[in-house]
Every structure is written in structure tokens, then in C-alpha cells.
Amino acid sequence: MTPARDFWTFEQDQDITIVCPPLPEEYRRYLAYADPESADFVSLYTYADPDALIELFGHIRARNPEALVTFHTADELSSHHYTAHLIVLGGVDWNSVTRDVLERVDLPVEQVSRDDDAEQGGFRVRQNGRSILVEPQFDGGRLVEDVAQFYRGISPFNRKRTVTVCNGMYGRGTLGAVRALTDVRFRDRNEAYVRERFGEAESFSIISRVPVVGGQGLTPDWTIEENRLHEWPEAAG
Incomplete structure (x- = not known):
């Protein structure tokens, strides 16, 4: 089912659930704001990937003003949340829903945990009969x-x-x-590329480079070939 006008506009009267990984307890213990017993408790401090969440929540609310758009950590979901339009942020290390989704879809991509043998992890992809690890x-x-x-x-x-x-290997x-x-500077050209490249495909995946400059992650331009590290389905011919 494809959104009506762009990739973040959904049909009316359909709920949208954004799922973030919970920040692990080992990191929360250093934040008074993440302690529910603290007078200064702020629930968002218990979320990992808050930058991505804030960016996406605001955009989706603007695109879908009549929809019920909610966000939760992976351990807060009910069955109702799973059966809405589901948007999952973050990787398999901390987000169990990412792991659940990727195990249930037919995709030639496996995310290698940073806790595995590969020190920084990566995405193991199958391409042209070969297995390749794409790493940060x-x-x-x-x-x-x-x-x-x-x-x-x-x-x-x-x-x-x-x-x-x-999903990224890091935030x-x-x-x-x-x-x-x-x-706003990249979304139109990236969306045009997706529609031209994948057409009416019900499912697609792009793995891309995200340059980090001055501590900031830059938006990937999918129209530049060298930025696209793996695409699925593979192009015909």
C-alpha cells in the first residue's frame, strides 16, 4: 500500500505508529531526567534516537494533520500499534521491533550487531551471488x-x-x-529517484552512505550513485 502523495503521506483515518529503541538502562543511570523517581523526570530521555524521532514526528504530523500519530519505545507497544502504519527507528542492537520486522520480510539484507565479531557491525548484503559487509x-x-x-x-x-x-549503525x-x-533540500529528488528506480514495487530497500562532518550527519543524496551502497530489488538487466 503506497502513500497517496509522497512517502510520508498516508491515507486518511489510518493510525501511524513510530517506534524508537529504549535507551538502555546502563546509559539512563547517568541521567537524572531519565529516572522516573526524579522530580525532573522527562520521558523522552528514555528514548534512543531522539533526533530522528523529533525530525520524523513533526514531518508526519504536518503531512497527516487528521491522523492519530503516536510514538513509543519498542517495549511499550500494544497489538493495536503493530497493526497501524508502522515506522521503526534504529537498529537491531536496541530496537527489538527492527529485529522482528526484518526477520519477517524477504530482504537480502542482515544487520550485523555491533556486539558481534565485527567490531563496529554493519549491513551484510547479498549481491550478485556474493555476501558483502557494508560498514561505517x-x-x-x-x-x-x-x-x-x-x-x-x-x-x-x-x-x-x-x-x-x-536504520543506521549509529544515531x-x-x-x-x-x-x-x-x-527540504533533498526529499523531492530522492523521492523522484525512488519512484523511477523501483516503480510500482511493493517493497524496496536502499542502503546509503551518511557522511559525518563537524560531528553532524549529512542527508544522503540518493541520486548520486556512489552514495548508494546497496539497492533491492536489483535493477533489471
Whole structure:
């Protein structure tokens, strides 16, 4: 099921659920604002990937003013949330819903956890009969290029709704996956590329570079071939 006008506009009267990974307890303990017992408690401090969440929530609310748009951590979902249009932020390390979705869709991409043998993890892709690990790039321990995945397809939980995964190995990759279709300077050209490249395909995936400059993750331009590290379905011929 394809959105009516653009990739973030959905049909009227259909709920939209955004799912973030919860910030692990080992990181929360250093934040008084993340402690429910604190007078200064702020629930958003319990969320990982808040940059991506804020960017996307505002954009989707603007595009779908009559829709019920909610956001939750992965451990807060009810069955009702799973069967709405589902948008999942962040990778398999912290977001169990990302793992659940990717296990249920037919996609030649596997996210390798940063806790696995590969020190910084990556996306293992199958391309032309080969298995390739697409990894983020570091310079002396400093992240200089993240990798991001944007996946859109029919929801495995409700065939009349969509599921979208915006996923990076690190937070700036996840934000880059979101901004590819929200950033006013890039979204139109990226959307045009997707429609030309994938046509009426019900599902597609793009893994792209996300340059990190001055500590900031930049929006990927999908119209530049070298920025696209893996695409599925593969182009005919």
C-alpha cells in the first residue's frame, strides 16, 4: 500500500505508529531526567534516537494533520500499534521491533550487531551471488561515515498497512535515513529517484552512505550513485 502523495503521506483515518529503541538502562543511570523517581523526570530521555524521532514526528504530523500519530519505545507497544502504519527507528542492537520486522520480510539484507565479531557491525548484503559487509567508516576512533538503511514494504502484521524501517549503525545514520525523505533540500529528488528506480514495487530497500562532518550527519543524496551502497530489488538487466 503506497502513500497517496509522497512517502510520508498516508491515507486518511489510518493510525501511524513510530517506534524508537529504549535507551538502555546502563546509559539512563547517568541521567537524572531519565529516572522516573526524579522530580525532573522527562520521558523522552528514555528514548534512543531522539533526533530522528523529533525530525520524523513533526514531518508526519504536518503531512497527516487528521491522523492519530503516536510514538513509543519498542517495549511499550500494544497489538493495536503493530497493526497501524508502522515506522521503526534504529537498529537491531536496541530496537527489538527492527529485529522482528526484518526477520519477517524477504530482504537480502542482515544487520550485523555491533556486539558481534565485527567490531563496529554493519549491513551484510547479498549481491550478485556474493555476501558483502557494508560498514561505517572511522578515522582514529572518530566516526566519519555511517551507513543507513531505508526500507518500505507491506507490513507483515497487517497487509493493508505499511512498515518503514529507518536504520543506521549509529544515531547519525538513523537520522540520515529519516532526512533522506524529509529534508527540504533533498526529499523531492530522492523521492523522484525512488519512484523511477523501483516503480510500482511493493517493497524496496536502499542502503546509503551518511557522511559525518563537524560531528553532524549529512542527508544522503540518493541520486548520486556512489552514495548508494546497496539497492533491492536489483535493477533489471
